[in-house]
Amino acid sequence: MTLTPFQGKIGKTYKESTSDWQGPVAAPSGAPNVVIILLDDVGFGQTSTFGGLIPTPSLDKLAAEGLKYNRFHTTAICGPSRAALLTGRNHHECGNGFLMEWATGFPNYSTMLPRSTATIAEVLKGNGYNTWWFGKNHNTPDWETTVAGPFDRWPTGMGFEYFYGFNAGETHQYYPVIFENTVPVEPSQTPEEGYHFMTDMTDRAIARMKLAKSVAPNKPFFMYFAPGAMHAPHHVTAQWREKFKGQFDMGWEKYREQVFQNQLDRGIIPPGTKLTPRPDWVPAWESLSDKQKRVYAALFENFAGYFAFTDHEVGRLLDSIKLLPDADNTLVIYIVGDNGASAEGGPDGTLNEIRNLNGLPTDLDDVIANLGKLGGPESEPHYPLGWAWAGNTPFQWVKQIASHLGGTRNPMVVSWPAKIKPDSQPRDAFLHLVDVVPTILEAVDIPMPDKVNGIEQKPLAGESFLASFDDPSYLGRTDQYFEIFSNRSFYRDGWKANAQHTRPWRQDLAPGNWENDRWELYHLDEDFSESNDLASSEPDKLEELKKAFDQTAERRSVYPLDDRGAGRLAIPKPPVPGADENASTYTYFPGATRIAEPAAPPMKNRSWTLVADVSADGDATEGVVMGFGGVAAGMVLYLDAGVPVFDYNYFEEHTVVKSNQALPSGESTLEVDFDYAGGGAGKGATITLKVDGREVGRQSMGATVGGRFGIDTFGIGEDSGQPVTDAYQPPFKFNGEIEKVTIKIKPSS
Incomplete structure (x- = not known):
C-alpha cells in the first residue's frame, strides 16, 4: 500500500528530529461510496x-x-x-x-x-x-x-x-x-x-x-x-414460483404486445x-x-x-x-x-x-x-x-x-x-x-x-x-463497435450496421463464409427498435459503416473472427501453471478439491483407470473418494457403510457399479477401470470396480458425457458443491484415510 509522504525531520538523534506518522492515501474529500449492481x-x-x-x-x-x-x-x-x-x-x-x-x-x-x-x-x-x-x-x-x-x-x-x-x-x-x-x-x-x-x-x-x-x-x-x-x-422455491401461476399462459407474442x-x-x-x-x-x-x-x-x-x-x-x-x-x-x-x-x-427449454x-x-x-x-x-x-x-x-x-x-x-x-x-x-x-x-x-x-x-x-x-x-440532452457516445461469435455491428452518429452470423442454441454450427453475411442498416435516431432495414436504400452509408467496423476491429484487436461454438470448447486449454502438459498419470492427495473441469484429469472420451489407496474401518467408513461434476452430470467413487460404489451420472441417468460387501478394516486398494468404446465423443463404456485387484462389480453404459459435466468441480475426499447423486448429502467427506488417488489416462483408440 502506498504511504503518504514523510513530512517530519530526521536528525542525528530523536532530540533533533520531528516525527510524522505516514499513513495510507486518503480518498478525495467528499468522495462517494460506489455500488455497481450487475444482473445476468x-x-x-x-x-x-x-x-x-x-x-x-x-x-x-x-x-x-x-x-x-x-x-x-x-x-x-x-x-x-x-x-x-x-x-x-x-x-x-x-x-x-x-x-x-x-x-x-x-x-x-x-x-x-x-x-x-x-x-x-x-x-x-x-x-x-x-x-x-x-x-x-x-x-x-x-x-x-x-x-x-x-x-x-x-x-x-x-x-x-x-x-x-x-x-x-x-x-x-x-x-x-x-x-x-x-x-x-x-x-x-x-x-x-x-x-x-x-x-x-x-x-x-x-x-x-x-x-x-x-x-x-x-x-x-x-x-x-x-x-x-x-x-x-x-x-x-415454489413459494416464489407459484406467485406467477398462469400469468404467462397468453404466450410470447401477447407478452411482447403487452410489454410494448x-x-x-x-x-x-x-x-x-x-x-x-x-x-x-x-x-x-x-x-x-x-x-x-x-x-x-x-x-x-x-x-x-x-x-x-x-x-x-x-x-x-x-x-x-x-x-x-x-x-x-x-x-x-x-x-x-x-x-x-x-x-x-433451446427450442423447448430444459430441466x-x-x-x-x-x-x-x-x-x-x-x-x-x-x-x-x-x-x-x-x-x-x-x-x-x-x-x-x-x-x-x-x-x-x-x-x-x-x-x-x-x-x-x-x-x-x-x-x-x-x-x-x-x-x-x-x-x-x-x-x-x-x-x-x-x-x-x-x-x-x-x-x-x-x-x-x-x-x-x-x-x-x-x-x-x-x-x-x-443534463437530459446529453447525447453519449458517437461511435461503438460490437462483436461476439462473429455477430458484429458498428454504430456511428445515430446509424448502425449489423451482420448476424451464428445462433446461440446451435453450438455445433460454425457457418464460416463471413463474406456472405448479409449486412443490415438502421437509423436509430428515427428507429429505436431496429425495425426498418435501410441497407438497400442507403448503400453508401452501409459501406461507410462496414469500412468503419473493419478499421475499428483492426485497431481494437477484434480479429481473428471465430464462429466456432462447440469447436472452440474442444480446443485444449493450457494446463494448470506448473503442471505437466504431457502427463498421462495424475496423482492427487486429500485436500485436492474445487479443481475446475478443464484443470481436472481428461477423463472424457477415453479409457482410464483410477486407483485409490485407502484405509478403512469396515462398515463404519463412508464418504467420497473422488467426485467430479454434479446434479446435471458427473461421476463419483464413494463408500456407503464401507461398501464401494461408483456412480456415473449421464444427465440424471445413473449407471451404478457396487460391491456386495464392505471393505475390510485396514489398508485397501480401490480401482475403477473405465473402458471407453471409442469412435468419437460421447460413446459408451464398460466400468469395472475392483478391490485389492479382485473384480467386485461391472456395468456397461451406452453413452457417456462427451462435452462438459457442467458447473461443478473435481475433488478428492469429498464432493464439494452440488452432489453427483442424491444417495448422500454433500460434501460427504471421507471419514477414513486416503493416502493418494492415481488416475492413468490410456492412449486414445
Whole structure:
C-alpha cells in the first residue's frame, strides 16, 4: 500500500528530529461510496421498471429516486461485458474477446486479463477506497482457478480486497462452488434448511458494508455486487414460483404486445417506435401443442419467480445502504443484465441445461414427469428461446447476438441522492459498459493514472457520462463497435450496421463464409427498435459503416473472427501453471478439491483407470473418494457403510457399479477401470470396480458425457458443491484415510 509522504525531520538523534506518522492515501474529500449492481441474462422487456411483466419493486423504487437509461449497451455475453465494465476498455483489448471456456491462444481471446488494463478497483484501492466483490467472477481463466493459482487474475489479484463468490459463468444456487478470497468454503446450511446463494451473498455484502462503516465511517467503499441471477439454472422455491401461476399462459407474442404498450405508455421507448415482428426461429404460440404450452409456461413462471426473489434480495441490500451514515453520498449504478435475455435453453427449454449445452435434445414427456422438481436442487432449468425473444421487447434477437439490440441493449438505473435529482423521463444517451469506469473516476475526482503498480496502462476506451446526471440532452457516445461469435455491428452518429452470423442454441454450427453475411442498416435516431432495414436504400452509408467496423476491429484487436461454438470448447486449454502438459498419470492427495473441469484429469472420451489407496474401518467408513461434476452430470467413487460404489451420472441417468460387501478394516486398494468404446465423443463404456485387484462389480453404459459435466468441480475426499447423486448429502467427506488417488489416462483408440 502506498504511504503518504514523510513530512517530519530526521536528525542525528530523536532530540533533533520531528516525527510524522505516514499513513495510507486518503480518498478525495467528499468522495462517494460506489455500488455497481450487475444482473445476468436479463432482457430489456422483462422488469416492471422498463415495462416488463415481472414485478421488480426494488428496482422501481431505485429508479423513482434516480434516473433510468434506455440506450445503455453491453457486449451481448457475460465475461466480455464484465471485463469491459471493470476496466473501461473494450473486451477484446483486455483479452476477453469471448468466454474463458471458449478461450483460444490469441491474446485478445485468451481471457487472461493483462496488467495494462487495470480494473477500477485497483485504481480506487490505491486512492483510499475499500474494494469488495460479491457473486460471479467469470474473468479468471479456468486453468487458473485451482488452489495452485496463480491468483493475480482472481478478484483479490485485480484490486479487490475481499471476494465472496464463484469462479464460473454460473453456479448451482443451492450447492454453489464458493470461494472466500482464494479459499474454498461450504454453505452454512443445506437447501432443506433454506440455503440459497443469492441470500447468502446478500447477507455477506450487508454485513461487510455495515462493519466497515462502523469502524471507519469516513472511508468510502467500492462494492461490485454481481449475482448469478438471472443466469440459468433458475433456482427458486415454489413459494416464489407459484406467485406467477398462469400469468404467462397468453404466450410470447401477447407478452411482447403487452410489454410494448407498457413501454410506450410509460415513456420507456419513444413515440413512433415499432414492435419488431416474430422471426422464423420462434414458433407461433397458437401453433404449439397443449403439452408444449404447459411446459413452456411453467419454465417461464419459474424464471419470473426467481427474478422476483432476486429483486427482493437486491432490495435488502439497497435498504441497508440507506442506513449508512453517508447514505446520500452513495452512487448506485444498477445495470440490469450483462447481455440480453438468453435463448440458450433451446427450442423447448430444459430441466437440465447442461444436457442442452452438450447438444442433447430435451424430452418434453421427461420434463412433465419431473415438473415437481422445477426450481429445486435437483433441477437446472432454463426456459425456451421464445421467451428470450419476448424478454427483449421491442428488439430483434437475443443474448450472444452482438449485431442487434436484443443482445446488447440493457436497462440501467443510477441513483446518487446527494447529486442526482430524480427524473421520471428516461435518459436516452447512447452509452456502453466502457463508459462506467470514466464516470466513476470523474464522480470521485480521481484521474486515470498512466501507470498502475508500475505498469503502463492502455487508454480508457470509454467516456464519462456524469454530465447526463444533470443534463437530459446529453447525447453519449458517437461511435461503438460490437462483436461476439462473429455477430458484429458498428454504430456511428445515430446509424448502425449489423451482420448476424451464428445462433446461440446451435453450438455445433460454425457457418464460416463471413463474406456472405448479409449486412443490415438502421437509423436509430428515427428507429429505436431496429425495425426498418435501410441497407438497400442507403448503400453508401452501409459501406461507410462496414469500412468503419473493419478499421475499428483492426485497431481494437477484434480479429481473428471465430464462429466456432462447440469447436472452440474442444480446443485444449493450457494446463494448470506448473503442471505437466504431457502427463498421462495424475496423482492427487486429500485436500485436492474445487479443481475446475478443464484443470481436472481428461477423463472424457477415453479409457482410464483410477486407483485409490485407502484405509478403512469396515462398515463404519463412508464418504467420497473422488467426485467430479454434479446434479446435471458427473461421476463419483464413494463408500456407503464401507461398501464401494461408483456412480456415473449421464444427465440424471445413473449407471451404478457396487460391491456386495464392505471393505475390510485396514489398508485397501480401490480401482475403477473405465473402458471407453471409442469412435468419437460421447460413446459408451464398460466400468469395472475392483478391490485389492479382485473384480467386485461391472456395468456397461451406452453413452457417456462427451462435452462438459457442467458447473461443478473435481475433488478428492469429498464432493464439494452440488452432489453427483442424491444417495448422500454433500460434501460427504471421507471419514477414513486416503493416502493418494492415481488416475492413468490410456492412449486414445
